Amino acid sequence: MGPIGLIDGRIVADLSEKLVEMEDRGYQFGDGVYEVTPVFNGRCFGLQRHMERLFRSLREMRITVGYSAEDLYGYHERLIQESGIVDAGIYLQITRGFAPRNHNFPDNAAPRLTMTVRPIPPSLLQYIETGAEAIVVPDLRWLRCDIKSLNLLGNVFAKEQAKEAGVFEAIQVRDGAVTEGSSTNFFAVKDGVLRTHPLSNLILQGVTRTIVVDELAPKLGLKVVEEPFGVDFATNADEAFVTGSLCNVTPITGLDGRPVGDGRIGPVTRQLVEAFTALVGQACPKG
């Protein structure tokens, strides 16, 4: 079957069906939050972490919902079962609801939950094997990038610049420091040590990033330094990679038209790609 959706608990077979009010605050203000959870072999990967981050985003946005994490787990399951899609991305968004347009939070709006499930585009996953190129762009985003909010214009502009440059990802830089990709976290590898921007309001705490930093790197005996670094450090790194739910660990072999290291996937990145694939295989076994 093709992509399907869910709105406030009800399955929607036709994604072009018109179901959202004109004055939904998601439309008018980008006033809401979202998550993207990958599905491998028919099982969600990292769903608990994604739902924990969702509830954190909701708290930070002061949006109160009637759903529990268990309700949301159930909706993910239903979408997988009813769509029959086994390798997928499940998108979930919650807006503050609809109310006459006014910047202030409305008193009585009911948050609106919508979800979709669709196959992961194979074009995204191919780069895990081949490596991908990226460009460096200014980070135009607001100062609460730790909230996974629907306000993504900075990210959209960055990703579009990457497309126009014919590359996979745009790596953003704020005040001289490399923050993260437009929809990924960024890592540079120098002398066997992983470096990535520290957790702060300037980046999203990626679920894939957390798995690399807290689980895979210690297991592989790799040191991780979470400190800001500049573009020069990134372009002179031995290796680089990005992490994200729809691209796992993807090697970055070129930055701004110059090779990273020798321009091939390096040994540390390769180890992490393999360890991540193995972890997914354990969590979501085939059959």
Ligand code: PDD
């Ligand atoms: N993006 N940084 C940003 C700005 C992101 O948008 C994402 C995810 C990540 C990686 O987070 P995670 O490992 O939890 O997927 C980092 C999703 C996939 C998206 O917007 O489509």
